[in-house]
Amino acid sequence: MTTTLKVSFRSIAPPSSPLTSRPQILDSWRIAKFPNTTILCPPKLRLQSSFGKKTRVSFSAAMATGVEEGLPPALTSTSDPPAIFDGKTRLYISYTCPFAQRAWIARNCKGLEEKIELVPINLQDRPSWYKEKVYPPNKVPSLEHNNEVKGESLDLIRYIDSNFEGPSLFPDDPAKREFAEELFSYTDSFSKPVISFFKGDETEAAAGTAFDYIETALSKFEDGPFFLGQFSLVDIAYAPFIDRFQHFALDVKKCDITAGRPKLAAWIEEMNKNVGFNKTRRDPKELVEIYKKRFSARI
Numbered sequence: 001m002t003t004t005l006k007v008s009f010r011s012i013a014p015p016s017s018p019l020t021s022r023p024q025i026l027d028s029w030r031i032a033k034f035p036n037t038t039i040l041c042p043p044k045l046r047l048q049s050s051f052g053k054k055t056r057v058s059f060s061a062a063m064a065t066g067v068e069e070g071l072p073p074a075l076t077s078t079s080d081p082p083a084i085f086d087g088k089t090r091l092y093i094s095y096t097c098p099f100a101q102r103a104w105i106a107r108n109c110k111g112l113e114e115k116i117e118l119v120p121i122n123l124q125d126r127p128s129w130y131k132e133k134v135y136p137p138n139k140v141p142s143l144e145h146n147n148e149v150k151g152e153s154l155d156l157i158r159y160i161d162s163n164f165e166g167p168s169l170f171p172d173d174p175a176k177r178e179f180a181e182e183l184f185s186y187t188d189s190f191s192k193p194v195i196s197f198f199k200g201d202e203t204e205a206a207a208g209t210a211f212d213y214i215e216t217a218l219s220k221f222e223d224g225p226f227f228l229g230q231f232s233l234v235d236i237a238y239a240p241f242i243d244r245f246q247h248f249a250l251d252v253k254k255c256d257i258t259a260g261r262p263k264l265a266a267w268i269e270e271m272n273k274n275v276g277f278n279k280t281r282r283d284p285k286e287l288v289e290i291y292k293k294r295f296s297a298r299i
């Protein structure tokens, strides 16, 4: 299926040299250059540019993937296993797990919908073959690739980025890489006080400190609104959690995590335009209900 991405140039000055105004069908990932900007185009994307009077473009939409995908139903205790170790690459997920969502976003943002098959599992009614034949730790996500199964979401997003085609989601710049490591290792320290606040075990101020860390982190690189400036694996690592936290904080705790945090507000706005991420999102009401149940059961 072909999707059309309309690129319109807004703001500032007229383009110095219009490069293309004809739609192009792209067969593989490539870089398209426009006046003042460069975007990464996924395969099967029909790219159409329209030059207005002004030329500055914001390009998280460039991480869009053009493949439309019907989502398969989650497998249960009565479902047969897929043909495990038949050479296919499979990503085992649960539709509501934020850790699995990280790997799923990375797969989408690399344009790998046709290379990595999604296998959703119903964790409440888990098929026994998953633990026995696929992934003994019995958690999601896991990735079946080259006759091996690997787990741990932060390892998987790096693995998907380095072992498959598609645009690189990790910069080469050593300063950015070093900061990425700090941010990857902060993910659990970020979630802990926020979840404790939601459960009523921690003050709002403690959760606020965690969000302040994020605000400061988002101020470090100025070449874009993302953690490392441009969109990267770090954004993928945080997005499923910040998304859930924002909705629960607003609905249940009546607190706006973006108040007084303009960088976080801008990051959320940009992430909300990311097609690879949006394809993995659930209805916010469902996410809030899952947290409500979990916190009342004190899990």
Ligand SMILES: N[C@@H](CCC(=O)N[C@@H](CS)C(=O)NCC(=O)O)C(=O)O
Pocket (backbone or CB within 6 Å): 094, 096, 097, 098, 099, 100, 123, 138, 139, 140, 141, 151, 152, 153, 154
């Ligand atoms: N550290 C793991 C955490 C994965 C995880 O806890 N996944 C949950 C679902 S959100 C799970 O599979 N739980 C099943 C269980 O613990 O039995 C990762 O980052 O991948």
